[in-house]
Amino acid sequence: MPSSPAHLSRLLEERKQKGLLRRLHVAAPVVDFSSNDYLGFVFNNLISKELAGLDYSSGSSGSRLISGNSSLFESLEKDIAAFHGAEAALIFNSGYDANVGLLSSVPQKNDLILYDELIHASMHDGIGLSYAKHFKFRHNDVSHLAALLERHRPHFTEIYIAIESVYSMDGDSAPLKEMADLARTFNAHLIVDEAHAIGVMGKQGSGLCDAAGIADSCFARVYTYGKAMGCHGAAVLGSELLRTYLINFARSFIYTTALPEHSLRCIQTAYKLLADQTMQEQLQANIRYFNEKTAGNPHFIQSHSAIHCYVLPGNERVQAMEEKLQAAGIFAKSIKSPTVKAGEERLRICLHAFNTFEEIDSLLNILPQA
Numbered sequence: 001m002p003s004s005p006a007h008l009s010r011l012l013e014e015r016k017q018k019g020l021l022r023r024l025h026v027a028a029p030v031v032d033f034s035s036n037d038y039l040g041f042v043f044n045n046l047i048s049k050e051l052a053g054l055d056y057s058s059g060s061s062g063s064r065l066i067s068g069n070s071s072l073f074e075s076l077e078k079d080i081a082a083f084h085g086a087e088a089a090l091i092f093n094s095g096y097d098a099n100v101g102l103l104s105s106v107p108q109k110n111d112l113i114l115y116d117e118l119i120h121a122s123m124h125d126g127i128g129l130s131y132a133k134h135f136k137f138r139h140n141d142v143s144h145l146a147a148l149l150e151r152h153r154p155h156f157t158e159i160y161i162a163i164e165s166v167y168s169m170d171g172d173s174a175p176l177k178e179m180a181d182l183a184r185t186f187n188a189h190l191i192v193d194e195a196h197a198i199g200v201m202g203k204q205g206s207g208l209c210d211a212a213g214i215a216d217s218c219f220a221r222v223y224t225y226g227k228a229m230g231c232h233g234a235a236v237l238g239s240e241l242l243r244t245y246l247i248n249f250a251r252s253f254i255y256t257t258a259l260p261e262h263s264l265r266c267i268q269t270a271y272k273l274l275a276d277q278t279m280q281e282q283l284q285a286n287i288r289y290f291n292e293k294t295a296g297n298p299h300f301i302q303s304h305s306a307i308h309c310y311v312l313p314g315n316e317r318v319q320a321m322e323e324k325l326q327a328a329g330i331f332a333k334s335i336k337s338p339t340v341k342a343g344e345e346r347l348r349i350c351l352h353a354f355n356t357f358e359e360i361d362s363l364l365n366i367l368p369q370a
């Protein structure tokens with residue numbers, strides 16, 4: 001074996017010493033309170049069942065701009081745009097690619113990006129690749145965002161506000177109406193990542209922007225298909241102009257092999273499945289039940305989404321709690337610092353349509369109440 005750069009083992013050893021070494025594991029068949037399969041499309045094999053017996057190509061043979069495009073791509077994008085009430089949609093290979101492509105290509109040198117301190121790593125990476133200046137605002141803090149807009153508006157050509165409608169590590173929701181109002185007042189462009197809202201919130205799972213009545217106020221919305229939608233890929237929604245711009249300038253769109261037909265059929269089927277709202281109603285019933293059971297418990301971050309967080313400060317404590325649950329056949333993932341701030345370590349509990357009230361009771365009975 002050729003030698004490796006010395007820092008590989010040094011940095012891994014440092015992580016191990018801090019108890020933070022990341023490892024891949026194969027999920028054992030336990031009660032699932034950790035996956036993003038909120039509606040159970042994967043758990044119940046719903047998409048695979050719909051597509052059973054159909055023979056779809058395994059590859060697309062090239063990037064969208066060379067040989068990978070198809071009439072299916074084009075018609076699916078039109079359907080996605082219509083479903084979410086947007087002018088146009090552009091499919092990316094993942095939510096990561098969508099956020100990186102959007103945020104790295106649209107904001108320019110004399111522009112400013114104001115972003116919530118808890119946005120996802122993919123938005124951070126896109127921002128990091130752009131030439132725009134960027135400042136964070138305190139999580140969901142409308143006054144802080146307003147103050148930053150007030151101070152910086154005169155000094156930049158364009159301003160972008162980057163937020164999530166449901167935050168992936170806290171499960172809470174952004175004050176969308178207030179933020180859309182600010183964007184309008186300061187002539188800023190609102191970008192909303194709906195990764196954890198699609199399928200879960202809004203009419204037929206169309207997302208929180210639609211439910212809050214601010215879809216038309218968004219410059220761009222990002223919908224990902226690897227969570228409640230039970231498949232893979234993502235779409236950026238906005239104007240035709242934005243779609244054409246991304247096709248020309250978003251490098252994570254241009255320089256990669258397009259999704260295969262099979263992936264597109266899965267996305268198409270996931271949207272069809274949203275029409276039957278049974279799964280969404282079951283999930284909402286579980287969310288209501290969970291909130292009733294945990295009302296007044298100071299450990300929990302308030303949430304109306306599928307993601308609920310039990311804050312248990314200390315990496316060792318939260319790891320020990322994950323292991324205690326696992327011993328009882330329950331899997332909820334511990335989220336440690338520095339992924340979250342020190343002192344805010346937590347168990348991230350994802351609720352699903354397929355979880356039963358008994359499973360929720362078993363989980364809550366193990367967690368200390370005060």
Ligand SMILES: Cc1ncc(COP(=O)(O)O)c(C=O)c1O
Nearest residue numbers: 094095096120122168195224226
């Ligand atoms: C808020 C948010 N945006 C984007 C992504 C990335 O999506 P994908 O898994 O499709 O790359 C994730 C997933 O981890 C996410 O939580």
